[in-house]
Amino acid sequence: MTSVRIIPDVGLAGALPMNKDSDELDIMALTMAALRYVNPWTLEKNTQWSEPIKEISDSTDAKDRVITLAEVSQHDTPSDCWVVIYDRVYDISTFLDEHPGGADIMLEYAGRDASIAFRSSGHSRMAAKALDRFLVGELPMHERLYRCSGGMKLSDIPE
């Protein structure tokens, strides 16, 4: 093995990998140590640098998400079905097969505003409450019809 003689006159000998049998520097050990030092996989994770992961799944956060009508219109298939009801955006993809009124009637409104249809089908308060679990966001103020100043006043808009 290649080895280099070192003169231990700077007081570093104790910190360097020396051959046990001589006062020579162990180049292989030094190389491995240097590789470990520069190899990112050996670096310990510094939690101080990590951003906490922000959960966006609960409905409080979903309410804060602004979704335009243009974006809603991209979700207009049975497997990816969003509708707007009273200015709120709902992802009802998983509800289509559960809907007591059938999937087809809701699919007519896929990617669009379904407020009038929802209202005129005489849905119960329970139905309005059922919307909560599908909430993904709200329209921007300039695209709203109900939840805005001067918007349409309906006594039974869900809270």
Ligand code: HEM
């Ligand atoms: C998108 C969210 C919707 C939810 C969460 C929902 C929920 C419900 C629920 C729970 C019922 C049972 C009756 C009641 O409690 O009112 C129902 C019935 C019904 N829904 Fe919806 N609905 C939605 C959208 C729509 C839309 C867009 C239409 C379109 C017209 C519609 C049409 C109907 C009809 C016709 C019934 C009566 C079915 C029957 O009694 O035979 N629904 N819906």
